[in-house]
Amino acid sequence: MSLLVVGSIAFDCIETPNGSVDDVLGGSAPAFCFAASFFTPPRLVGVVGDDFPDVYRGLFERLRIDTAGLVTQPGKTFRWKGRYHQDMNTRDTLEVHLNVFGTFDPVLPPAFRDSTHVFLANGSPVLQGRVLDQVREPRLVLADTMDLWINTQREALLKLLPRLDGLFVNDSEAQLLTGETNLVRAGRGVRRLGPKFVILKKGEHGAMLFSADGVFVVPAYPTPDVTDPTGAGDSFAGAMMGYLDSDGSPPPGRLRRGMAYGTVVASLTVEDFGLDRLKRTDRAEIDARLESYRKMMAF
Amino acid sequence: MSLLVVGSIAFDCIETPNGSVDDVLGGSAPAFCFAASFFTPPRLVGVVGDDFPDVYRGLFERLRIDTAGLVTQPGKTFRWKGRYHQDMNTRDTLEVHLNVFGTFDPVLPPAFRDSTHVFLANGSPVLQGRVLDQVREPRLVLADTMDLWINTQREALLKLLPRLDGLFVNDSEAQLLTGETNLVRAGRGVRRLGPKFVILKKGEHGAMLFSADGVFVVPAYPTPDVTDPTGAGDSFAGAMMGYLDSDGSPPPGRLRRGMAYGTVVASLTVEDFGLDRLKRTDRAEIDARLESYRKMMAF
Numbered sequence: 001m002s003l004l005v006v007g008s009i010a011f012d013c014i015e016t017p018n019g020s021v022d023d024v025l026g027g028s029a030p031a032f033c034f035a036a037s038f039f040t041p042p043r044l045v046g047v048v049g050d051d052f053p054d055v056y057r058g059l060f061e062r063l064r065i066d067t068a069g070l071v072t073q074p075g076k077t078f079r080w081k082g083r084y085h086q087d088m089n090t091r092d093t094l095e096v097h098l099n100v101f102g103t104f105d106p107v108l109p110p111a112f113r114d115s116t117h118v119f120l121a122n123g124s125p126v127l128q129g130r131v132l133d134q135v136r137e138p139r140l141v142l143a144d145t146m147d148l149w150i151n152t153q154r155e156a157l158l159k160l161l162p163r164l165d166g167l168f169v170n171d172s173e174a175q176l177l178t179g180e181t182n183l184v185r186a187g188r189g190v191r192r193l194g195p196k197f198v199i200l201k202k203g204e205h206g207a208m209l210f211s212a213d214g215v216f217v218v219p220a221y222p223t224p225d226v227t228d229p230t231g232a233g234d235s236f237a238g239a240m241m242g243y244l245d246s247d248g249s250p251p252p253g254r255l256r257r258g259m260a261y262g263t264v265v266a267s268l269t270v271e272d273f274g275l276d277r278l279k280r281t282d283r284a285e286i287d288a289r290l291e292s293y294r295k296m297m298a299f
Numbered sequence: 300m301s302l303l304v305v306g307s308i309a310f311d312c313i314e315t316p317n318g319s320v321d322d323v324l325g326g327s328a329p330a331f332c333f334a335a336s337f338f339t340p341p342r343l344v345g346v347v348g349d350d351f352p353d354v355y356r357g358l359f360e361r362l363r364i365d366t367a368g369l370v371t372q373p374g375k376t377f378r379w380k381g382r383y384h385q386d387m388n389t390r391d392t393l394e395v396h397l398n399v400f401g402t403f404d405p406v407l408p409p410a411f412r413d414s415t416h417v418f419l420a421n422g423s424p425v426l427q428g429r430v431l432d433q434v435r436e437p438r439l440v441l442a443d444t445m446d447l448w449i450n451t452q453r454e455a456l457l458k459l460l461p462r463l464d465g466l467f468v469n470d471s472e473a474q475l476l477t478g479e480t481n482l483v484r485a486g487r488g489v490r491r492l493g494p495k496f497v498i499l500k501k502g503e504h505g506a507m508l509f510s511a512d513g514v515f516v517v518p519a520y521p522t523p524d525v526t527d528p529t530g531a532g533d534s535f536a537g538a539m540m541g542y543l544d545s546d547g548s549p550p551p552g553r554l555r556r557g558m559a560y561g562t563v564v565a566s567l568t569v570e571d572f573g574l575d576r577l578k579r580t581d582r583a584e585i586d587a588r589l590e591s592y593r594k595m596m597a598f
Binding site: 086087088181182183184185188202204205206208214215216217218219220221222223224226253256257259260294296297298299 | 385386387480481482483484487501503504505507513514515516517518519520521522523525552555556558559593595596597598
């Protein structure tokens with residue numbers, strides 16, 4: 001099996017009520033890859049500027065991330081600056097400088113075209129579709145999206161959805177897509193738009209899975225140490241798909257167990273700024289937290 | 300075993316985006332008793348005016364609710380009018396007429412003083428304490444509260460908390476009591492104020508239990524048919540305590556299983572106005588939903 005992600009690579013400036021950091025490694029692709037790397041070596045497609053430091057390239061290598069699709073272009077790497085509110089559930093974007101990411105048209109290296117598992121990180125649905133065109137026989141395709149694309153490229157998004165196995169949306173995106181306020185109805189409504197299953201993310205309240213098997217509820221792992229929620233969603237997706245790429249147990253248990261791994265890894269991600277917490281965890285800690293998570297729900 | 304509840308009995312006028320009802324049976328005590336009645340015959344202490352109809356007294360009797368503590372006073376029964384917002388998670392109180400409930404000083408009938416399980420429904424912590432004084436040897440005492448008492452009778456509440464086994468609070472009340480925004484920290488903080496355990500309610504996002512055994516997460520049962528959330532919290536408490544009063548299996552599984560029953564019965568409550576949905580369910584449907592709820596979380 002082989003897991004491909006196409007997404008952004010960024011330098012993040014993050015302000016929270018408890019502190020702030022400047023120019024840390026961010027973007028959807030690194031968060032996804034770091035989380036996936038505990039389960040399988042992911043293939044990365046993305047673009048950086050010539051300001052991207054070797055130390056991060058070395059980090060990618062240590063994590064066994066295949067960077068054959070990492071393009072370096074003249075200019076600056078994507079930069080994002082955001083500020084979290086007191087409750088850590090909402091944030092304001094203060095600055096966005098797309099830089100080299102603004103004109104990126106992802107081309108898969110020939111060696112990546114046989115990828116079996118594909119994650120189309122948040123991006124224009126037109127580009128997401130164009131990436132998917134380049135994968136020969138994908139077995140499991142998941143995509144993320146955001147309110148921007150629902151509002152500005154709705155038609156392209158509606159064309160993409162039937163090509164997906166799974167779509168990640170958060171609660172407000174599901175409501176925006178369907179006009180339903182009840183989350184069960186909203187999740188089911190998104191699924192009727194085409195994807196085989198829908199993962200509805202509720203931040204600190206967990207997630208829900210809507211599939212042919214019905215609804216599966218996934219509470220968040222209750223960590224007291226929420227330092228920085230940036231990257232939680234992409235690391236959820238990375239751990240989930242990394243697990244699915246690595247494991248051969250039969251569905252539907254696989255999808256659910258993948259989501260449990262996603263939950264646990266996302267709960268680690270938020271415990272420090274950027275990807276720092278993921279840098280100092282390992283599969284043993286993840287598995288231990290998974291067991292404690294399972295016990296937390298048993299009755 | 301014997302389960303006592305002291306709380307309000309009201310006529311509710313409820314407006315929701317999907318319809319409204321006038322003068323339906325409401326208040327914390329009926330919601331608690333209806334839910335508890337599937338597990339054990341509860342003992343009710345409350346007050347109504349001379350406008351309280353016989354049809355409700357007959358309903359109490361059919362549900363095996365012991366009404367030895369139901370006082371009828373000259374005047375009108377408590378009335379409440381509220382309007383839910385589009386998302387059903389928030390509501391405005393439009394009218395409150397305490398009527399006979401405004402001066403109610405609950406006196407337990409002698410036969411109720413040996414109650415083993417006691418629920419002090421939302422009310423002044425001074426009165427809640429005075430009720431507790433009248434119970435001879437309670438084994439399990441749970442109480443509910445609200446922002447009003449935290450803001451206006453904080454000292455009395457802080458005196459009551461160490462006398463409780465468990466306290467129900469919602470997320471904003473826990474934050475108000477402790478000053479913590481993170482819900483894990485807030486729940487732990489409330490527990491440090493005295494109760495042996497804390498049940499932190501998050502509405503459609505479920506609940507959390509903080510006890511000596513750590514944290515237990517309880518997602519809501521995802522129903523697509525949210526008609527009226529009124530009474531969800533009290534029916535959660537009623538089913539939970541009804542189960543605990545009726546069952547002899549050992550802790551901590553008991554508390555968790557009680558919360559699972561609370562979750563499932565609360566999800567039924569919200570599927571129709573007032574207590575109408577509880578009037579047409581039975582233990583078999585509740586147990587079937589409990590099993591489907593368990594499967595929903597398995598991975």
